[in-house]
Every structure is written in structure tokens, then in C-alpha cells.
Amino acid sequence: MTTPCRVIILGATSAIAQATARFYAGEGAHLLLAGRNTQHLHTVAADLTGRGASAVEVEVLDLGAPTDASAQLAVMAARLGGVDDILLAYGVLGDQTQAERDVALARDLLAVNFTSAAQWCLAAANLLEDQRRGSLVVIGSVAGDRGRQSNFIYGAAKAGLGTLVQGIAHRLALRNSGARAVLIKPGFVDTPMTGHLPKGGPLWASADAVGAIVRKAADAGGPVIYAPFFWRFILLIIRVIPAPIFHKRPL
Amino acid sequence: MTAFQTTGDVVSWGRVTRGLHRVARPAWPEQVAALAAEAGATPGKGLAIGLSRSYGDSGLNPGGALIGMAGLDRVHAFDTATGILCADAGLSLGALIGLALPRGFFPPVVPGTRFVTLGGAVANDIHGKNHHGAGTFGRHVTRLGLRRTDGSFHELVPSDPLFGATVGGLGLTGVIEWVELRLTPVQGAWLDAEDVPFGDLDGFFDIAAASEGFAHTVAWIDCTQGGASLGRGLFSRGNWRADPDRTVHSAKRTPALPLDAPSFALNALTLKAFNSTRYALKSQRAGMWRTHYAPFFFPLDAIGGWNRLYGARGFYQYQCVLPPPAARDGVRALLQQIARSGQGSFLAVLKTFGPLPSPGMLSFPREGATLALDFANKGDDTLGLLARLDAVVREGGGRLYPAKDGRISAAMFENGYPNLSSFRRHLDPGLSSGFWKRVQS
Numbered sequence: 286m287t288t289p290c291r292v293i294i295l296g297a298t299s300a301i302a303q304a305t306a307r308f309y310a311g312e313g314a315h316l317l318l319a320g321r322n323t324q325h326l327h328t329v330a331a332d333l334t335g336r337g338a339s340a341v342e343v344e345v346l347d348l349g350a351p352t353d354a355s356a357q358l359a360v361m362a363a364r365l366g367g368v369d370d371i372l373l374a375y376g377v378l379g380d381q382t383q384a385e386r387d388v389a390l391a392r393d394l395l396a397v398n399f400t401s402a403a404q405w406c407l408a409a410a411n412l413l414e415d416q417r418r419g420s421l422v423v424i425g426s427v428a429g430d431r432g433r434q435s436n437f438i439y440g441a442a443k444a445g446l447g448t449l450v451q452g453i454a455h456r457l458a459l460r461n462s463g464a465r466a467v468l469i470k471p472g473f474v475d476t477p478m479t480g481h482l483p484k485g486g487p488l489w490a491s492a493d494a495v496g497a498i499v500r501k502a503a504d505a506g507g508p509v510i511y512a513p514f515f516w517r518f519i520l521l522i523i524r525v526i527p528a529p530i531f532h533k534r535p536l
Numbered sequence: 537m538t539a540f541q542t543t544g545d546v547v548s549w550g551r552v553t554r555g556l557h558r559v560a561r562p563a564w565p566e567q568v569a570a571l572a573a574e575a576g577a578t579p580g581k582g583l584a585i586g587l588s589r590s591y592g593d594s595g596l597n598p599g600g601a602l603i604g605m606a607g608l609d610r611v612h613a614f615d616t617a618t619g620i621l622c623a624d625a626g627l628s629l630g631a632l633i634g635l636a637l638p639r640g641f642f643p644p645v646v647p648g649t650r651f652v653t654l655g656g657a658v659a660n661d662i663h664g665k666n667h668h669g670a671g672t673f674g675r676h677v678t679r680l681g682l683r684r685t686d687g688s689f690h691e692l693v694p695s696d697p698l699f700g701a702t703v704g705g706l707g708l709t710g711v712i713e714w715v716e717l718r719l720t721p722v723q724g725a726w727l728d729a730e731d732v733p734f735g736d737l738d739g740f741f742d743i744a745a746a747s748e749g750f751a752h753t754v755a756w757i758d759c760t761q762g763g764a765s766l767g768r769g770l771f772s773r774g775n776w777r778a779d780p781d782r783t784v785h786s787a788k789r790t791p792a793l794p795l796d797a798p799s800f801a802l803n804a805l806t807l808k809a810f811n812s813t814r815y816a817l818k819s820q821r822a823g824m825w826r827t828h829y830a831p832f833f834f835p836l837d838a839i840g841g842w843n844r845l846y847g848a849r850g851f852y853q854y855q856c857v858l859p860p861p862a863a864r865d866g867v868r869a870l871l872q873q874i875a876r877s878g879q880g881s882f883l884a885v886l887k888t889f890g891p892l893p894s895p896g897m898l899s900f901p902r903e904g905a906t907l908a909l910d911f912a913n914k915g916d917d918t919l920g921l922l923a924r925l926d927a928v929v930r931e932g933g934g935r936l937y938p939a940k941d942g943r944i945s946a947a948m949f950e951n952g953y954p955n956l957s958s959f960r961r962h963l964d965p966g967l968s969s970g971f972w973k974r975v976q977s
């Protein structure tokens with residue numbers, strides 16, 4: 286038997302992260318779950334143990350707060366005895382209408398979805414480059430592909446995060462580091478984040494389907510992967526619609 | 537803000553009953569208590585549901601609230617030394633197989649589809665092809681966590697009366713939050729199976745009696761045949777193989793039918809052609825062969841949304857059990873009625889239930905023969921035929937399976953279930969269902 290894959294999951298209580306973690310668990314991986322809800326983290330840890338994970342660690346922290354991310358990641362990696370994959374999955378959708386009027390709220394949204402995520406990504410990139418192997422997998426969003434009135438504050442943060450991860454992927458590749466970075470851009474996913482929206486129809490994917498794509502992305506592909514793939518074509522069209530037409534649609 | 541959203545989208549597998557529901561889908565276990573309390577306090581009351589693989593209205597609550605439990609599917613603990621697994625009630629049997637088979641275990645009882653939840657399996661005390669040896673699903677349940685709409689939580693073991701009410705209790709005693717059960721050890725994913733054709737109903741009973749050595753048995757009956765060929769069919773039986781390969785079923789299916797098929801898709805002619813070809817093809821394959829568990833236990837799961845073949849009006853399933861003295865003549869009388877009506881079903885399944893007692897006050901399985909058939913919904917013609925079948929079942933001292941039913945009368949239900957009055961004492965007053973409202977006299 287080979288040694289189990291060691292994975293740090295930032296935002297492990299996210300539905301997409303849980304679905305991804307179940308694939309790792311089925312392979313007997315050694316997992317570290319980071320998040321801010323202690324009870325939920327332990328619920329998820331029990332599930333992953335029951336599904337075959339060789340061991341599961343829990344790290345309770347507010348990932349959205351400014352911190353010495355490099356030191357924190359080093360501690361987490363040490364708890365696993367080394368790390369192979371780092372998944373960043375947390376995020377908040379927020380209320381666009383409210384955030385437009387309440388600039389402090391908008392700033393908080395940007396801080397969680399971009400600023401805090403960026404600190405973890407940069408720290409992870411250094412760690413993986415130094416050890417010369419491993420994958421950083423980051424969940425962005427199709428919302429980052431074009432600003433739309435319904436969610437552009439969230440979208441702007443995801444666009445920024447996407448550019449950051451693309452840049453990290455470029456850097457890791459160019460330096461022949463042996464490490465990789467991948468950005469996943471899900472479309473509509475049926476998770477608590479979208480719990481308030483009416484569901485159904487061919488555009489909606491399950492967390493399980495997206496989790497399968499995320500798990501594969503840790504091994505190969507990228508640097509930008511739409512989940513499911515057809516969003517690449519939808520967004521291609523959305524990006525090229527001329528503004529005079531686009532601006533007549535309440536997208 | 538309420539977590540319930542009003543929708544007309546929830547239908548059961550038979551797709552006959554349409555109605556508005558307020559639906560909530562919890563993502564974390566601690567949300568259930570508040571949802572149950574909120575649902576229970578509304579006039580339409582509440583009901584927990586799983587994957588809606590029940591055919592009729594026992595898994596619906598039109599005008600009321602539904603708590604969709606399928607998103608609560610986390611394992612609490614799995615002891616691979618003993619095979620005891622404890623998990624949220626929303627875990628599906630398919631997912632359970634996916635995590636347990638690689639470690640040498642399989643659910644103790646599986647129905648004809650892997651898309652059912654632990655909660656649904658308990659609430660209908662489901663049976664499988666192995667009933668004669670293993671009994672019902674509930675016999676393998678060691679503990680249950682039950683949340684009532686008054687906020688109370690009950691950890692139940694088989695000796696508790698509330699356990700006996702909850703197993704087979706149609707979701708009416710509370711919301712099952714988690715289930716602990718004993719899995720069956722298996723070597724691998726494969727079975728040895730064979731199909732034995734029989735020319736008439738007596739042939740079925742002879743082969744059934746001679747199949748004691750098989751853990752899994754079921755027969756397929758060609759309902760379009762009358763006269764001397766009445767009850768002809770194929771007897772399928774199998775045993776787990778000592779085969780170390782543990783390949784789990786593929787999650788891939790043919791794409792679900794996106795639309796309801798036009799109603800002519802299933803007229804009497806296509807039905808006859810389908811049944812005859814199937815009989816001819818299958819009866820040529822003699823002897824034992826090695827089969828993966830997926831086509832053996834879940835043949836229909838390969839076709840996503842096959843229920844839509846019955847068209848926009850949906851279909852009824854009819855499943856009864858007749859006790860041993862009435863079994864042979866009763867099944868013959870039922871098949872005669874069906875052959876005469878020309879409303880033969882796409883699928884007709886016949887199986888003998890063994891004598892192992894079912895643990896639930898309202899469990900459907902009892903010793904005897906059980907017949908299950910589908911009928912496209914043609915309105916009064918279909919309901920008239922089903923009422924004639926009811927008369928035969930009643931005459932024989934049998935009963936119908938609520939998981940499949942969407943139309944029986946209170947009297948027919950009461951007749952079949954002598955423990956109904958004991959069961960009523962355990963009802964959660966905040967819960968109800970379409971079925972339950974209908975069978976209150």
C-alpha cells in the first residue's frame with residue numbers, strides 16, 4: 286500500500302468541500318478539516334471516517350480573518366505529517382442589494398471572498414513550491430467572468446481570486462516546481478449557499494457532481510476548470526454579448 | 537424567516553397525485569427539530585420524506601409541509617469488525633453500498649432500486665428478494681433516533697413499543713433522524729444466478745418450494761397470458777458468490793426521460809410484444825451465470841426516470857400479500873382479472889414471503905405470496921379493475937402495501953392491518969400524509 290494522500294481542506298463544512306472530501310475518504314486519505322463551526326466539523330469528520338478516511342483532523346478557525354497564513358498552514362501540514370493537496374472551498378454569497386447600499390457589508394464580502402482567500406492561496410503556493418510537489422485547488426465561480434447587476438460584488442471577489450490563482454498556476458509551472466494550482470469555476474450548484482433559490486432544470490448540478498470534478502482536478506488538468514464543463518461555453522457567450530444588448534437584460 | 541418553500545414539484549414515483557407542498561431540505565442534523573416543530577404546528581401538518589420512491593400518496597402531504605431528509609446523509613460510525621453502521625436517515629442504500637462494499641458489507645435487505653433512504657426503508661419496513669431468509673429491513677435495525685414535533689427526542693431499541701410503531705410506521709410517528717443497523721458480510725460484488733421458466737402458476741409454487749437453497753428469489757409473470765398459460769413466467773434466483781472483486785455499481789445511467797412519454801407508448805399491443813419477447817429471450821438462457829449485484833437487484837435503475845414511460849397521467853402500482861391458504865387461488869384469481877381486463881402491466885412480480893415475523897405494527901410483509909403490478913392510470917377503468925382486485929385480496933385475508941398504494945379505502949386498510957389501533961396510540965399529532973388523511977374513516 287502507498288501512503289495515504291494528505292489533504293488540507295479550508296472551509297471543510299461547505300457542501301462542495303464535503304462532497305470532494307468523500308472521494309478522498311473513499312481512497313483512504315488522511316484529511317485535515319479547517320472551518321469555524323466546531324460541531325459541523327466534527328459531524329463531517331465522523332462521516333469521512335465512516336467512509337474510509339484513514340484519519341481525520343479538525344482545525345477550528347475563522348478563515349476569513351487576517352492571520353499569519355504561512356505559519357498556520359505549516360502547523361496544519363505538520364499535523365498531517367506533510368501535505369499533498371490543499372483545497373480552498375469557503376466563501377459567502379452575501380446579499381447583493383444590501384451590500385450595494387451598505388458599503389461596510391460589501392467590504393466584508395470582499396474581505397472574506399478575496400482578501401482572506403488570497404492570503405491562504407499565497408501561503409499555500411509558497412509551501413507547495415518549497416516542497417516541490419502538491420496541488421492547490423481553489424473554488425472560484427462563473428460569477429467572476431462578467432460583472433452582472435445581480436451579484437457583482439461577490440463576482441468581483443471571485444474574479445480577483447481567479448486571477449490570483451491563474452497567476453500562481455503560471456508561476457508554479459514556469460519554475461518547473463512540480464507543484465500545481467487549479468481554479469474551479471462552478472455554475473449553479475444545489476448547496477445551502479443557493480438554498481433560497483428555486484432549483485431544478487439542466488443548469489443545476491449536485492454538490493456530488495462538482496465534488497467529483499474537484500477531486501479529479503487535484504490530480505490533473507486546469508489551470509481553469511468549469512464545473513460542469515458546459516459553463517465554459519455559456520460564459521464564452523455571456524462574455525461576448527455587447528454591452529448595449531447585455532445592459533437591457535436583468536441577468 | 538421560514539426554511540419552507542412552497543412548490544408543486546414534489547411527486548411520488550407513480551406521478552398520479554399532484555399538489556402544493558411547503559418543503560424544507562435541512563443540510564445539518566440540528567435543523568430537524570425546529571423544522572419538525574414548525575411543520576407540526578401548521579394546519580396541514582408535516583411529513584418527513586426520503587427519495588420519493590414510494591408510488592402513491594404515503595410519501596406526500598398535499599396542502600401540508602414536507603421535510604426532505606435526503607440531504608442528511610452522513611455516516612456517524614461504521615464498525616467494520618461487526619458490520620454495525622449508524623448514519624443519518626437520508627443516506628441512500630446506493631451510497632451505503634458504495635461505502636460498505638469495498639469493506640466487505642452489503643445492506644441486509646434491498647428493494648428493487650438503490651435510490652431509497654434508510655428512513656424510507658424503515659418507515660415502509662421494506663422487503664427484498666431475500667425475505668424468506670432475512671425477513672424485513674426492520675429486523676436488522678438495532679437503534680433509531682426519532683424526533684417528534686413536540687421537540688422530544690427518542691433513542692429507540694427494538695423492544696420499545698415506539699420502535700414497533702416507527703418501523704413500517706409510514707413516517708407518522710416522528711422524523712427518523714438516524715438509523716443504526718447490522719450489515720451483511722459479503723465476499724464481493726457478484727452473485728451466481730439462474731432463470732427457470734415455468735409454464736403456469738402451479739409451476740411457480742413448485743419452483744418456489746424447491747428453492748430453499750437460494751438466498752434471493754423472485755419471479756416475473758407474463759400478465760398478458762390467460763387460459764392454460766395463465767401465470768407463466770420466469771423464476772429468478774441467486775446466491776452471493778465467493779468472488780473477491782468488489783466493484784461498486786456505476787453511478788452512470790441513461791439520461792432520465794426529460795418528458796412524459798406520450799400515452800400510446802404503453803398501449804396493450806406494445807405491452808404484449810414486450811412481455812412475449814422478454815419471456816422468449818430469457819427462457820433460452822439456461823443454467824447458472826455470474827452476475828453483478830446491480831443488474832440482479834436493481835435492473836430498472838439503469839434507466840433514469842422509467843416511471844415517465846407511463847405518460848403524464850402517471851400510473852398505479854398494486855402490491856398485495858395473500859396468506860398461504862389463499863395464496864395459490866388468490867393469485868390465480870388476480871391474474872385472471874388482469875388478463876381479462878387487457879390492462880396487463882409492464883412489470884409483474886411474484887414472490888413468496890417466509891414466516892419470519894416483521895417487527896412493525898404496520899409492516900406489510902407476512903407469510904404468503906406477494907404480487908406486484910403496474911397499471912397506467914386510465915382513470916375509472918383502472919380504478920374499477922383495482923377495486924375488483926381489492927375484493928379478491930380481502931376475500932383471501934390479504935392486505936395491500938401502503939408504499940405502493942394511492943387509492944384504497946379506510947375499510948380496506950383497516951381490514952388488512954389488525955394492529956392499527958395499537959399503532960394509533962403512537963402517532964405524532966403534528967404529522968400526516970395524503971395516504972393517512974384518506975384512510976381515516
Ligand SMILES: Cc1cc2nc3c(=O)[nH]c(=O)nc-3n(C[C@H](O)[C@H](O)[C@H](O)COP(=O)(O)OP(=O)(O)OC[C@H]3O[C@@H](n4cnc5c(N)ncnc54)[C@H](O)[C@@H]3O)c2cc1C
Nearest residue numbers: 586587588589590647648653655656659662663706707712
Ligand atoms: C423501482 C422500485 C422498486 C421497488 N422495490 C421494492 C421492493 O422490492 N420492496 C419494497 O419493500 N419496496 C420496494 N419499493 C418501494 C420503496 O422501497 C419504498 O417506497 C421506500 O420506502 C422508498 O424510500 P424513500 O427513501 O424513497 O422514501 P419516500 O418514498 O420518500 O417515503 C416513504 C415513507 O417513508 C417515510 N419517511 C422517509 N424518510 C423518513 C424519515 N427520515 N423519518 C420518518 N419517515 C420517513 C415517508 O414519510 C413515507 O411514509 C420499490 C420502489 C421502486 C421505485
Ligand SMILES: NC(=O)c1ccc[n+]([C@@H]2O[C@H](COP(=O)([O-])OP(=O)(O)OC[C@H]3O[C@@H](n4cnc5c(N)ncnc54)[C@H](OP(=O)(O)O)[C@@H]3O)[C@@H](O)[C@H]2O)c1
Nearest residue numbers: 298299300301347348349374375376426471473474476478
Ligand atoms: N453553490 C453554488 O452555486 C456555487 C457556485 C459557484 C461557486 N460556489 C463556491 O463554492 C464554494 C463552496 O460553496 P458551497 O456551494 O459549498 O456553499 P456552502 O455549503 O454554503 O459553503 C460555504 C462554506 O464557507 C464557509 N465559510 C464562510 N465564511 C467562512 C469563514 N470566515 N471561516 C470559515 N468558513 C467560512 C461556511 O461555513 P459556515 O457554515 O461556518 O458559515 C460554509 O461551510 C464557495 O467558495 C462558493 O463561493 C458555489
